[in-house]
Amino acid sequence: MSKRRTMLDKLWRAHEILCREDGISLLWVDRHLVHEGSHHAFAKLTDRDLQVARPDLTFAVVDHYAPTRDRARIADPKIAGMIDTLRKNAQAHRLRLFDLHDQDQGIVHVIGPEQGLTLPGLLINCGDSHTSTHGAFGALAFGIGATEVAHVLATQTVWQRKPRTMRITLNGTLGPGVTAKDIALNWIAALGTGGAQGHAVEYAGSAVQALSMEGRMTLCNLSIEGGARLGMIAPDATTFDYLKERPFAPDLDWEAAVTTWSTLASDEGAIFDRDVTFDAAEIAPTVTWGTSPEQALPVTATLPDPTAVAPEKAKAIDAALDYMGLQPGRPLEGTPIDQVFIGSCTNGRIEDLRAAAAVLAGQRAKVPGLVAPGSAQVKAQAEQEGLDDVFKTAGLTWAASGCSMCVGMNGDLVAAGKRCASSTNRNFRGRQGPGARTHLMSPAMVAAAALTGTIIDVRRFLGERAA
Amino acid sequence: MAGWTIHQGRAVHLGLDNIDTxxxxxxxxxxxxxAEGYGQFLLHDLRSDPEFPLNRHRxxxxxxxxxxxxxxSSREAAVYALFDAGFRAVIAPSFGDIFAxxxxxxxxxPARVSDDAQAELAAFLAAEPAEITIDLNTRTIALDDRTFPFDVDESWRTKLINGWDDIDLTRQHADxxxxxxxxxxxxxxxxxxxxSD
Incomplete structure (x- = not known):
């Protein structure tokens, strides 16, 4: 009997040009996505007088440095310079650029799928760790550094050692008010930020299959926060429905493509190097309290007490509580916040905005906040549905699309000492700005926090309303 | 990129887990x-504390x-900051994959050591930095009369020793x-x- 293969085995095999004696494979790259931060890689190319090998497979987008307000005139010369450098590089190498004012502009990990550039069975690289997002479509998608970006630009290939496989299975059904974000924060809290290091994570189980593409993208996006090299989910009808008729999706070849994509799932009985299982029903809305995504707890929990744990663990807890300005042993719920942010490649899609708007509906927020849609298309869709009015009525700022307050490099910052309920992916020290205090949570949880000015369980707001 | 096999230098201990990019x-x-150099940005915000180890020991x-x-994150600038500040090795029990x-x-x-070896090195360096020698050939870290083994992917070890450039290697496979x-x-x-539109 032939060996039962995992999805990683199949995707790897399909892209392996050669494998060296030391076990490192040269892989073909189907899509290469670049952004302003790729300037180091383009500089390397210029230094060596090299051209982009496959401009037809390379796509550029303005996102990390995109101002979300007053775009007509960019005040900060550094930001304007970064965007201009990308424009020059895209022009010099004849790349399709999703520029600041393009109707299809947005965060690279939002527009890839939106445009149908992201497809099952592809190998997708981008100089950004959250490239794992695209794995939601059954693609082999991983972030790379500038040297590797230069290599892909020059050769359309990447050298990699095949990661080990890990399956995270979520059985059962998520409760009301519990989302893909909570699944992710929950497993990262359980296994640690290095929990999946060296592994390709495949998500499986009924609670994963039940997720929309938006939810699957959120889940795969956060794989990197658990240390995984990449995340992936077997493509199915949900995947195909999402992709059909997207601008770059197959058209005449659609049936043939779907037939091929349907063979990508791991074979029944395939063996993974690690297998971890969670019960979806046991997951509560989850919030980070510290400075690492692993420092996350159910919103109903109390903050950890460093005196109650081993000394080597106490130091990290102490340092995190100190930076976050929190008291040990206090309930997480009720912690006052200063502001909110909804957006990012993790939770800036239409479903995320709908979930937040459903909680806010017609009410006024107690704290200020910013909503930055993940793409210009998401923005247009939200406006068509009247979601922008909900956010504006709540007193929140409705902005243009980009990485915004997630990355601290485009002018959207949280001030030192301020506490932000955020739908983003990293609560690292200074991530949202020097001294900023970030609490990661789902968009609906952020909306609930906005209404009360405190961290609060969104399930209190669901009432008669459907989750 | 210049290759190297043996590096001798002063090691400083940074007693923190999860130092993120x-x-x-x-x-x-x-x-x-x-070209402007990234060394001055290394751990910039932690260095506002004058007692931070990198401020006390140059x-x-x-x-x-x-x-x-x-x-x-995948930001290679994190490595540029370390390299431009003069660092040639980081010794830790584990690393972020992309960073490594x-x-x-x-x-x-990126030299991976056991938790025990890390603890011993930390204890040795607790008071002040000390001279240690890293040998890529033998995959060992030597300080005083003690030697610790470290792990690094074999292909990475070869690359570090030879200072190989991937683009040149890959172009041999153009066909x-x-x-x-x-x-x-x-x-x-x-x-x-x-x-299609």
Whole structure:
């Protein structure tokens, strides 16, 4: 009997040009996505007088440095310079650029799928760790550094050692008010930020299959926060429905493509190097309290007490509580916040905005906040549905699309000492700005926090309303 | 990139787990051209404390850190900051995957050691930095009369020693790459995009 293969085995095999004696494979790259931060890689190319090998497979987008307000005139010369450098590089190498004012502009990990550039069975690289997002479509998608970006630009290939496989299975059904974000924060809290290091994570189980593409993208996006090299989910009808008729999706070849994509799932009985299982029903809305995504707890929990744990663990807890300005042993719920942010490649899609708007509906927020849609298309869709009015009525700022307050490099910052309920992916020290205090949570949880000015369980707001 | 086999230098201990890429270099400095040097940005915001080890000890080239060093983003600037500040090796029980690959691509060794070895090194360096020797040939770290083994991917070890550049290596395979691309275009034509609108 032939060996039962995992999805990683199949995707790897399909892209392996050669494998060296030391076990490192040269892989073909189907899509290469670049952004302003790729300037180091383009500089390397210029230094060596090299051209982009496959401009037809390379796509550029303005996102990390995109101002979300007053775009007509960019005040900060550094930001304007970064965007201009990308424009020059895209022009010099004849790349399709999703520029600041393009109707299809947005965060690279939002527009890839939106445009149908992201497809099952592809190998997708981008100089950004959250490239794992695209794995939601059954693609082999991983972030790379500038040297590797230069290599892909020059050769359309990447050298990699095949990661080990890990399956995270979520059985059962998520409760009301519990989302893909909570699944992710929950497993990262359980296994640690290095929990999946060296592994390709495949998500499986009924609670994963039940997720929309938006939810699957959120889940795969956060794989990197658990240390995984990449995340992936077997493509199915949900995947195909999402992709059909997207601008770059197959058209005449659609049936043939779907037939091929349907063979990508791991074979029944395939063996993974690690297998971890969670019960979806046991997951509560989850919030980070510290400075690492692993420092996350159910919103109903109390903050950890460093005196109650081993000394080597106490130091990290102490340092995190100190930076976050929190008291040990206090309930997480009720912690006052200063502001909110909804957006990012993790939770800036239409479903995320709908979930937040459903909680806010017609009410006024107690704290200020910013909503930055993940793409210009998401923005247009939200406006068509009247979601922008909900956010504006709540007193929140409705902005243009980009990485915004997630990355601290485009002018959207949280001030030192301020506490932000955020739908983003990293609560690292200074991530949202020097001294900023970030609490990661789902968009609906952020909306609930906005209404009360405190961290609060969104399930209190669901009432008669459907989750 | 210049290769190296043995590095002798002063090691400093940074007693923290999960030193993430945003701490290694805050985002606001990443628009700087590399030629201007990134050393001044290394762990910038932690260095506002005058007692921070890197403020007290200059002349150091090896960093001993806690688990999961370099977790977070793919920003190679985190490695540039370490390298430009004079570091040639980081010794830790574990590393962020992308950070470690970036490090090797710039001649910086991510040396993985056991928790016990890390603890011993930490104890040795607790008071002040000390001279240690890292040998890529034997995969060992020597200080005083003691020797600790370290792990590094075999292909990375070779790359560090030879200072190899991947683009040059890959271009030797140009024919195979072209053949692969042609075959892929034939069997799965839809993977080569043409926008329909």
């Amino acid at each position: 945003d701490q290694l270099i805050p985002a606001r400095f990443m628009s700087t051209p590399r 002349d150091v080239s090896i960093l001993v850190a806690g688990r999961n060093f370099g977790t977070g 690959a970036n490090a090797v691509n710039n001649g910086l060794l 195979k790459i072209a053949a692969f691309a042609a075959c892929r275009a034939f069997s799965e034509p839809w993977v080569f995009p043409t926008a």
